[in-house]
Amino acid sequence: MVRQKMISIVVGLTLLLALLVGSSGFLSSASAESPNPAVKKVVVTFMGDARTTKGFTWYTSLASTQSDLQLVKKNGKSKKKPIFKEALTFKGTSAISSNDSEERMHKAEAKGLRPNTEYYYRVGDAKQNIWSSVGVIKTAPKKNGAFSFLELTDPQAKTEEEGQLAADTFKQAAATVKHFDFMTVTGDFVDNGVVEDQWDWLINNSQNVWGNTTVVPAAGNHEDKNHAFIDHFNLKPAASNTDTTTGAYYSFNYSNTHFTVLNTNEDSEQYRDFTPEQVNWMTNDIKKAKANGAKWSVVLIHKGPYTTSNHATDSDIIGENGVRNKIAPLIGKLGVDLVIQGHDHIYARTLPINGDNQATHPKQITEWMNGQRMTYSVNPDGTVYSIPATAGPKVYKKNTSPELGEAFYSKFVRAEENHALKYGLDPSDPSRPVRGAIQNFSKVTIDKKKISVVVYEIDRMKGTAPYIVDQFGIVKK
Structure with missing residues (x-):
């Protein structure tokens, strides 16, 4: 039993060290990956036709009432920043989170996208200029392929x-x-x-x-x-x-x-x-x-x-x-x-x-x-x-x-x-x-x-x- 407890302690210390300074470069702070914590828990899903449609979910404080989605077609391997003034725009809906009365849940749907195409996107509140970090997603191919x-x-x-x-x-x-x-x-x-x-x-x-x-x-x-x-x-x-x-x-x-x-x-x-x-x-x-x-x-x-x-x-x-x-x-x-x-x-x-x-x-x-x-x-x-x-x-x-x-x-x-x-x-x-x-x-x-x-x-x-x-x-x- 003593040996098992010692092993458990070693495992715990090893995991903590790995999470802080491991070879993967992982940092234990969410802010390292989320430039604007005002928009969080962003998830993209399939919603119907995987070639042309995507679903989006994200969470904000109650103060952010608009549910705005913007997408910009990504041009190949270009590293130029997307210009969201030229974006496809979609309006979503929101509701108070079922789990947390202090958070607002937002959902939006992008339709009419091009098959087999990469898009930059961001979600947030256009009126307040509150946006998530920019992500990249891709639609399914029109034809069969690996x-x-x-x-x-x-x-x-x-x-x-x-x-x-x-x-x-x-x-x-x-x-x-x-x-x-x-x-x-x-x-x-x-x-x-x-x-x-x-x-x-x-x-x-x-x-x-x-x-x-x-x-x-x-x-x-x-x-x-x-x-x-x-x-x-x-x-x-x-x-x-x-x-x-x-x-x-x-x-x-x-x-x-x-x-x-x-x-x-x-x-x-x-x-x-x-x-x-x-x-x-x-x-x-x-x-x-x-x-x-x-x-x-x-x-x-x-x-x-x-x-x-x-x-x-x-x-x-x-x-x-x-x-x-x-x-x-x-x-x-x-x-x-x-x-x-x-x-x-x-x-x-x-x-x-x-x-x-x-x-x-x-x-x-x-x-x-x-x-x-x-x-x-x-x-x-x-x-x-x-x-x-x-x-x-x-x-x-x-x-x-x-x-x-x-x-x-x-x-x-x-x-x-x-x-x-x-x-x-x-x-x-x-x-x-x-x-x-x-x-x-x-x-x-x-x-x-x-x-x-x-x-x-x-x-x-x-x-x-x-x-x-x-x-x-x-x-x-």
Whole structure:
């Protein structure tokens, strides 16, 4: 026990040092990245047609009543500052924050943008001349072509220092991958969704990343109350009358791929974590996308059916009406290629799982990428489930419950113990590995013939650059 406490102290000191003077250059002050703190928590999202439309959300004090959005087309690699006198302008709306009566939430939508085009943008109050720092975003291509996105999940920090650590994960992910078209985050952005400070700690401290990409969020169970999720993201829910108190479900196309984003914060007698309305919508959404020519189908979900840690044996997952028994078979029958999950804070991935919840063993081919083997499943009969561990401090141990057993784990290609466990246990909860030592993120690339996933890890104790811990893919011939 003494050794575990000593390890925890060393981890804490190491993380603090890394955050203050680490090789990533990360500073523990939000002001280092947010020139005008009067406009904060700026997030850009897809909203309908990813080629021509963007949604914007930001927060200000109550004194800023106007919601103004300006965009200027970026001319190639030119480093000239944008001239906002010539900007496209859009008016948005505002409301008092559900979480904080002293803050105003603003939302605006940009329409009629050019496909495959970069834009400078800023948001704020034109009347008072209060503006955010300038960001750069890009619309989706008009024609099909290869693209990449970052995937992170469960930042879920409960202190300001942990928020800075999670923000640093986003920074290191962006610096490592460099060229990506958008960023998906599969839930639990914060530890308590109704505590607005926690949103500040994550988004403001990583504004250079969040403010210069398009974020694709899935609602987590830690932001399932009081409109905490939808208040921070300007999205177009599946139906205009959808209740967004707990989150939102929606979809969009990007190049040759259809993305379906689910909300596992709903519940019903027929489906745990879902309503029949959402399940029916998901079914029709994916079928329609395939009929319209989508080459690939990707689902983003927080409470995933195939994970290997604490939540793998939760009743809402393994129960008769649970996600594994009700939703996973439907996903397999719909021909979804890849499901990216969250919630379980451990890295794992499956073999392709078919509509009968059985693992399949497709032909495989091996290529070399990043100096390592990259194994692709060829024309798989089933869906690959992946969970990229966590971008934040909290991690879980592998689930050894007899309820799972060898038959369950035989469905996985990767299902090892959490890599953070080598640094000891969390003194406040010995059922978990020590907090903050290990984070993960993924790069997903999709082109005409294949999906390629590269999984990276950050080891704060070693203090080295992110390194690859897994690579896998899917090929359609």
